[in-house]
Amino acid sequence: MTDAARIAAKVALFVFLVSSMLAAGLSLTPHAVLAPFRNMWILLVALGLNFVVAPAFALVLSILIPLERPHAIGLILLGGAAGAPFLPKLVEGAQGDLGFAVALMTLLTVGTTLFMPFALPLMIPGLHASPWSIAQPLVAFILTPLAIGMLLQSRKMSAALRPILVKLGSVSALVLLTLLIALYFHNLVGALGSGAIAACAIFIMGLYAAGYLLGGSRVQIKGVLGLGTAARNVGAALVPATQSFSDPKVMIMLVTCTIVMLVVLVPVSGWLRKKALRATIGQ
Numbered sequence: 001m002t003d004a005a006r007i008a009a010k011v012a013l014f015v016f017l018v019s020s021m022l023a024a025g026l027s028l029t030p031h032a033v034l035a036p037f038r039n040m041w042i043l044l045v046a047l048g049l050n051f052v053v054a055p056a057f058a059l060v061l062s063i064l065i066p067l068e069r070p071h072a073i074g075l076i077l078l079g080g081a082a083g084a085p086f087l088p089k090l091v092e093g094a095q096g097d098l099g100f101a102v103a104l105m106t107l108l109t110v111g112t113t114l115f116m117p118f119a120l121p122l123m124i125p126g127l128h129a130s131p132w133s134i135a136q137p138l139v140a141f142i143l144t145p146l147a148i149g150m151l152l153q154s155r156k157m158s159a160a161l162r163p164i165l166v167k168l169g170s171v172s173a174l175v176l177l178t179l180l181i182a183l184y185f186h187n188l189v190g191a192l193g194s195g196a197i198a199a200c201a202i203f204i205m206g207l208y209a210a211g212y213l214l215g216g217s218r219v220q221i222k223g224v225l226g227l228g229t230a231a232r233n234v235g236a237a238l239v240p241a242t243q244s245f246s247d248p249k250v251m252i253m254l255v256t257c258t259i260v261m262l263v264v265l266v267p268v269s270g271w272l273r274k275k276a277l278r279a280t281i282g283q
Contacts, residue, residue, distance in 0.1 A: 012176035020085035025149015050082035074253025083108030084231035094272035
């Protein structure tokens with residue numbers, strides 16, 4: 001039963017990544033792709049927050065909070081994984097700039113594929129994996145479906161395909177999370193007093209605060225950058241977690257942080273929505 005659940009979880013991860021990236025690609029236009037590059041300050045801030053601050057913050061937290069090594073590895077994997085596929089959904093709920101959110105997610109997804117293969121061996125002592133062995137599944141499961149979606153974007157079939165892929169991505173994400181919780185339930189309970197939850201909460205809230213405060217003056221952009229920095233790409237982190245680490249506690253940390261991420265960011269999205277509505281009424 002356990003082996004079957006593990007296989008099902010791997011299938012769900014594959015379906016989630018491919019369907020989410022295809023759907024993201026289908027929603028992109030050349031105008032949307034270029035959106036982040038029109039504001040060089042926001043572009044530099046987004047890249048700096050996601051690929052300098054987030055990894056460094058994860059490393060610092062893993063030292064300051066007495067985490068077990070596998071838990072620390074899970075947090076560091078999240079630190080290097082940006083561009084969460086569910087970012088547009090969070091931003092849509094917050095009534096933020098959805099076009100900017102999709103473009104930012106795409107930029108960060110590409111950045112993650114380039115960053116993780118070279119950064120992870122430096123950030124995680126003892127990780128014996130070549131950059132290509134880390135990059136290969138990221139390119140296959142994330143970058144390639146995204147590129148295919150962009151190629152199909154101009155075709156009429158994209159309008160019919162995208163809603164199906166979005167729903168498939170949502171269902172597979174729910175199935176994946178349920179399977180991982182079921183598989184590692186006892187380990188998750190055991191992590192309650194380990195500092196893992198506190199580390200995840202501080203990590204997510206700290207990244208959101210940094211993105212929001214550095215996002216400029218427009219509430220919609222501040223909200224997108226805050227959510228875009230805090231919403232880590234768990235799917236991208238799961239790829240090296242399943243490929244390079246055998247200790248289940250690495251996966252435990254990723255599942256724990258995913259739950260914390262949802263608990264923190266869904267209410268934040270609702271708060272941003274109310275803030276946006278107040279700003280609209282006040283104009």
